[in-house]
Amino acid sequence: MSIPEFEQIVEPNDQTEARLVHLKAIAELVGNPYPNKFERSRLTGEKDTISQIVSFEPVTSLLPELAEGERPDPDLKASVNEKLKALGSVRVAGRLATPPRTMGKAAFVHLSDGRNRLQIYVRKQDAKAINNDDGTVLEEGNTGFSLFKLLDHGDFVGVEGFLFITNTGELSIHVEKIQFLTKAMVPMPDKMHGIEDPEIKQRQRYADLIGSSLQVEHEGLTTREVFERRAKVVSFLRRYLEDDGYIEVETPMLTPKATGAAAKPFATHHNALDITLYARIAPELYLKRLTVGGFEKVYELNRNFRNEGISYKHNPEFTMLEFYCAYMDVDGMMDLCEDMMRKSVKDATGGLQVEYEGKMIDFSKFERISMRDAIAQHVTDADITDENLVTLFDEYVEPNLVQPTFIIDFPKSISPLSKASPENSAIAERFELFIHGMECANGFSELNDPREQYERFVDQMAERERGDEEAMILDEDYIRALSYGMPPAAGIGIGVDRFVMLLTDRHSIRDVILFPHLRPERHPEEADSADATE
Numbered sequence: 001m002s003i004p005e006f007e008q009i010v011e012p013n014d015q016t017e018a019r020l021v022h023l024k025a026i027a028e029l030v031g032n033p034y035p036n037k038f039e040r041s042r043l044t045g046e047k048d049t050i051s052q053i054v055s056f057e058p059v060t061s062l063l064p065e066l067a068e069g070e071r072p073d074p075d076l077k078a079s080v081n082e083k084l085k086a087l088g089s090v091r092v093a094g095r096l097a098t099p100p101r102t103m104g105k106a107a108f109v110h111l112s113d114g115r116n117r118l119q120i121y122v123r124k125q126d127a128k129a130i131n132n133d134d135g136t137v138l139e140e141g142n143t144g145f146s147l148f149k150l151l152d153h154g155d156f157v158g159v160e161g162f163l164f165i166t167n168t169g170e171l172s173i174h175v176e177k178i179q180f181l182t183k184a185m186v187p188m189p190d191k192m193h194g195i196e197d198p199e200i201k202q203r204q205r206y207a208d209l210i211g212s213s214l215q216v217e218h219e220g221l222t223t224r225e226v227f228e229r230r231a232k233v234v235s236f237l238r239r240y241l242e243d244d245g246y247i248e249v250e251t252p253m254l255t256p257k258a259t260g261a262a263a264k265p266f267a268t269h270h271n272a273l274d275i276t277l278y279a280r281i282a283p284e285l286y287l288k289r290l291t292v293g294g295f296e297k298v299y300e301l302n303r304n305f306r307n308e309g310i311s312y313k314h315n316p317e318f319t320m321l322e323f324y325c326a327y328m329d330v331d332g333m334m335d336l337c338e339d340m341m342r343k344s345v346k347d348a349t350g351g352l353q354v355e356y357e358g359k360m361i362d363f364s365k366f367e368r369i370s371m372r373d374a375i376a377q378h379v380t381d382a383d384i385t386d387e388n389l390v391t392l393f394d395e396y397v398e399p400n401l402v403q404p405t406f407i408i409d410f411p412k413s414i415s416p417l418s419k420a421s422p423e424n425s426a427i428a429e430r431f432e433l434f435i436h437g438m439e440c441a442n443g444f445s446e447l448n449d450p451r452e453q454y455e456r457f458v459d460q461m462a463e464r465e466r467g468d469e470e471a472m473i474l475d476e477d478y479i480r481a482l483s484y485g486m487p488p489a490a491g492i493g494i495g496v497d498r499f500v501m502l503l504t505d506r507h508s509i510r511d512v513i514l515f516p517h518l519r520p521e522r523h524p525e526e527a528d529s530a531d532a533t534e
Contacts, residue, residue, distance in 0.1 A: 015187045022150045023183045029147055030180050031133035038158035038181055041091040050094050050113040054171065058087060059163065066169045077165060084163040090173060092118065093158035093181060097214050098191065100151045107148050108172075111157070114213045114224060119172040120159050122148045130179035137177060144178045154184030154210070191216055202510045203518050221504055229348055230500045230512060234301065236347045237321055237496075240340050246297040246323055251286035253279065253303065259478065260284035260417075262470045263306040266316075279305035283322055284417065284491065285478045288446060291324050292486045299323030301496070312508045313438050313498060316517050324491040330429040330445040333490035334406055337433065337441055338366045341404070341499070348503050356436055356502050359402055366433075370409035374401075386411060386426070401434035416456040416472055418444035440499055443492030450482035 010016065027033045044052040053059060062080050064072045072080070094111030101108060105124040110117040127144025128137045151157065160177040189195050189211030201208040201223070212223040221229065238248065256275065258265035260282030270277050283302045290298050301321050308314065325333070345363045346352055352364040369377075371393055375384055378396045382388075389411055401407075408431045412420050415428035430444035447453050457479070463471035500512040510516035 010186060016185060019152050019183060019185050022152060023185070026147065026150050026180055026183070029143065029150070030129055030138070031131055033132070033180060033183055035132040035179070035181060038093045038179060039091065040093060040158075041089060041160075043088055043090050048090060048092050050092050050111060050118045051116040053090060053092060053163075054116050054118055059084065059171070063165065063171060064169055070169070071167055072165065072169045077167070077169075081164040084165070087163060089160060089176075090163060091158065091160045092173070093156065094118070095184075095210075095214075096151060096153055096155050096157070099153040100148060102149065105145075107145070109148075109151075111159070112213055114209065119166070119170055120161075120175050121164075121166070121172050122175045122178065127175045128177050130177055132180065144175065147178055147180060151180075152184060154186075154188040155180070156182035156184075188214060194218065198508070198511075199518065202516050203521060205514050226500075226504045226506060226512060227514060229504055230496075233344055233348050233500055233503060234496065236344050237340065237494075238301065240343065241297075241299050241323060244297070246299045246325075247295060249287070249290060249295070249298055249300055251280075251283045251300055251302070253305075255280050257473055257475055259472060259475045260286075261304075261306075262416075262472060264308055264469050266305050266307045281306050282320070282493065284493070285475055287322060287324050288486060288489070288491070289478065289481045291326055291446075291489050292481045292484050295324075296326040296487075297323070310517070312510075313501075315497065315509050315513055318509070318513075319496040320493045321496055322491065322493040324446070324489050326487040326489045328490040329488065330408075330431060330443065330490055333443045333445075333492050334366075334368065334408075334431055337443065337492055337494070338404075338406075341494075344499075345503060354503055354505070356505050357507060359436070361403060361435060361502065363404060366404040366406060368406040368408055368431075371397075371407050371411075372409065374405075374407055386413075390414060398434060398439075399437045402436050404433065404435050406431045406433055413459075415444065416460050417447055417453075419447045435498075435502055438498050438501075439495070440502075441492055441494045443490065446486070446489045446491050448482060448486040448488065450479050453482055454479050 023033055040047045040049070042048060044056045046052070062083050064076055064080060066072060092111065094113045097110040097112035097117050107122045108119055110119050122144060124142050124145040127148070128139060129143035129147040130136070131138055158179040158181055159173055159175045161173045161175040164172060164174050166172055189207060191214050194211035194215040195201050195208050208223050212218065215222070242248070254268070254277040256277060258278040258281050260280070261284065263281040265278040265281050268277055268279070269275070282304055283300050287298055287300060299322065301319065303317060304320055305317050307316065310316065325336070342352060342363050345354065353360050353362050371389060372384060374397045375389065375392050378400060379392055382392060384392065409421070410418070410428045410430040412418070412426055412428040415430045418428040418430040421427040421429050428444060432439050433441035447456070457472060457474040460472040461474055464473065497509050497512055501509060504512060506512050
């Protein structure tokens with residue numbers, strides 16, 4: 001295996017060479033250009049970030065309200081600055097959000113913490129640099145200004161000074177001490193457009209996050225805001241379940257059998273045990289084992305792995321919320337799912353309507369319709385039979401389900417873990433929730449008869465023998481577990497990634513996964529070699 005040179009990973013150019021020259025000069029001025037830490041002040045009561053400072057009420061309450069282009073009255077400005085300075089010294093750190101600019105003996109630049117910006121003002125005779133080797137202040141000469149002139153767009157610095165407003169009324173820090181923290185060795189993304197190439201955005205998420213945070217104007221949520229909303233959704237789902245008495249558990253991610261769903265698994269080998277293990281395709285059978293063991297309400301926020309195709313709504317590794325409730329049936333689970341999703345949407349967005357790809361989705365109401373009736377609504381000239389039910393649904397119905405819709409009454413033959421309906425033994429007590437043509441949840445009344453479950457597994461194994469690689473396999477231990485007795489129960493799996501897509505108006509599942517799977521990156525020389533071979 002050949003190891004690439006550093007220059008093959010970070011390709012040299014005029015800008016990287018200039019930054020390297022600056023880095024060497026900075027090291028001569030302040031010593032170690034990569035210090036271990038920077039202590040921030042606690043003006044806000046905790047370690048001061050830029051976001052905390054710009055939203056801190058004792059600060060914001062002093063800022064004058066100015067119309068665009070209006071300058072504060074000189075007397076008002078002087079009064080505000082006196083009060084801001086009296087708040088005390090502030091120490092913050094961040095990335096240079098814009099290229100540094102000097103104007104004679106003074107300089108301005110904005111620092112960013114990834115969320116907000118704060119301007120710093122560096123005056124030649126006031127600012128002193130910090131020696132990174134021993135933490136002392138470099139008193140001789142105009143060290144702070146000398147350091148500032150060696151900074152590049154994207155560098156990290158820490159500053160200490162006092163707050164004030166400029167002649168244009170902008171909150172700023174008058175810098176008294178400046179400490180170099182990290183050099184950005186490559187140019188930053190375009191501040192007007194960010195990163196536009198979707199593959200680079202997904203492959204180099206760090207650059208995407210930087211680009212969107214430094215971008216002056218943007219439509220919709222920034223990349224950071226997408227993932228902050230994702231975190232908020234996940235946090236709410238956990239809180240909702242735990243407030244309702246559910247217990248979070250962890251089940252194996254490497255399993256001896258790929259069970260719990262109809263999917264093709266990833267396989268690996270455990271050397272010490274000398275056995276094949278599979279990355280789990282679903283935690284379902286483990287969670288139901290826990291229901292057997294006495295956990296009446298149990299959930300897992302889990303990562304699943306399926307060795308299947310990739311599309312705008314499929315990723316080989318994805319996140320699901322799966323939970324089970326004893327003594328509940330499919331109708332109760334639909335009610336719970338509807339309530340959970342409605343409250344989650346309200347918590348994440350502030351309302352119950354979200355715009356997705358130009359269409360308004362209303363989470364205030366969920367429709368429920370049988371699979372057969374849904375097909376009849378969309379297909380008028382086809383002979384609907386048990387054999388073609390699913391094919392017709394996938395082709396004609398699923399893409400047209402825009403508003404939240406529970407499809408119910410699935411054929412039992414394609415629902416091997418679901419209880420049959422008491423009214424019709426050929427129908428499963430199962431639902432799938434569709435929103436904007438995407439399956440977002442799947443739930444059912446759980447089959448708890450061990451003998452019937454065994455027979456269903458046997459039928460699935462026969463399908464596998466006939467070439468269906470995604471048919472389920474027999475799980476003997478699960479049959480043994482059911483034989484101890486599992487109470488009536490309902491369960492559900494909710495696709496977190498797709499749900500977040502809807503709440504952030506992102507078309508591709510890769511845009512709501514921080515580090516999605518992509519084809520290996522090819523270096524230019526490899527691409528040229530491959531093209532020549534072709």
